[in-house]
Every structure is written in structure tokens, then in C-alpha cells.
Amino acid sequence: MDVVELMGWLAERGCSVVFKADGERSRGQRWMVIVTGGPLGAESFFRADLASADACLEATLAHLESRGFSPFV
Template sequence: MDVIAVLGWLLERDVNALIRVDAERGGVRPWTFHASGGPRSDRWAIRADADSAEECLQQARKALKAHGLDLPE
């Protein structure tokens, strides 16, 4: 699942999310994924920082799964 599909999937589940690349970090873990909210009444937030977009999304997938959001492949 590509990042655009991930964001769309999360939107359908009332999750706020973004992915960002920050060139000012000098190439050190410039990719960030952040998500918050969710379908439950308890509020949560996750953040993943990584060296590549793929690694960032992989970390985000694990963190989202811990909140009951198992992304499709």
C-alpha cells in the first residue's frame, strides 16, 4: 500500500495523519509520519521518524497496529 492509499485509508477511519520530509535535518531521519485520533473515544498519537519513506511507513504500520488499525498490504 503506497503512502497516498495509507492516508486515504486512515481518513476513512477518522484518523488525522501526515507524512513529511524535512531537508533541514541534514539527511538524518528526515522522514516523519504522524497520526492521531482514531475511531475510539480514547485519544492517541503516534510519530515515526526514519531515513527513508519506506522505513517510516513500516514503523508507522507497526505503531498503528498497536492501536487496532491494521493497514491492508
Template sequence: MAKGMGRHLKVGLDSGVEDVTLPILEWLGEQGVGAMIRVDAERMREGRPAWTFAASGGPLDGGMRADGASAAECMGSALLQLREAGLAVPF
């Protein structure tokens, strides 16, 4: 996504965050942050939180990780941590 295209959507942390996960990852990349989200089938089978978000680099002091039982829960937690780390994610 090119900078200034105005595609930054606003969503609550508990609703629809999974719909903007890819734009969030792209925005983070534009800020110099490497980030990913993944699902772990083994943890899912074991009934543990299977979704993981991880990010590092750019303005982050060290890496960060957030886990959740769903993509929405995982990304909601990740957004909170990113904002606490000083990244004003525009979603």
C-alpha cells in the same frame, strides 16, 4: 477512494510501502484518523532521519509518530505502530 473499490494493495513492510503511502493516508482518513507524512530538509542535511509520519484521532488513543531515514522506513514503522494500536491497515 470510495469504500469497497477493492484497491487495497498488499505489500511487505520492507518493500514497496512507499508506493501505497497515499492509499494508506486515504484509508486512514476514511477511518476518522488524521495523518500526514513529511520530509524535513534540515534533518536531512544533518544526517538525521528526515521522514516523519504522524497520526491522531478516530480509533487511535492519542497521537502517534514514526520517523525514518527513508519514506519506506518511516511508513514501515508507522504501519507496525498502527497495527499495534489495533488498526488493521489493509496494505
């Protein structure tokens, strides 16, 4: 699964998702992902600031799985 597929899957389930690359940030954390809402709950908020889009994707999938919400089930 890639970032676009995951974003689509989450949006279909009522989540809001932001993936961002920021060239003005330090090299170690230029990528950010935020996931809110949907089956994760109105008060749910996940954010990761990491070095690559792949790392953000992996962190998001791990978080979703820890909440019992995965595109692979």
C-alpha cells in the same frame, strides 16, 4: 500499500495524518509521520522520525497493527 493509500485509508476512518520530508534535518531522520485520532482514540498520538518514507510507512503499519487497527484485516 503505499503512503498515499495509507493516508487515504486512515482519513476515511477519521484519523489525521502528516507525512513530511525535511531537507533541513540531519540525513538520518529526514522523514516524519504523525497519526492522531479516529479509532486510535482522541488521546492517541503516533510519531516516527526516520531515514526514509518506506521506513515511516513500515513503522506506521506496525503501530497500527499493535493497536489492532490494520488495513490488511
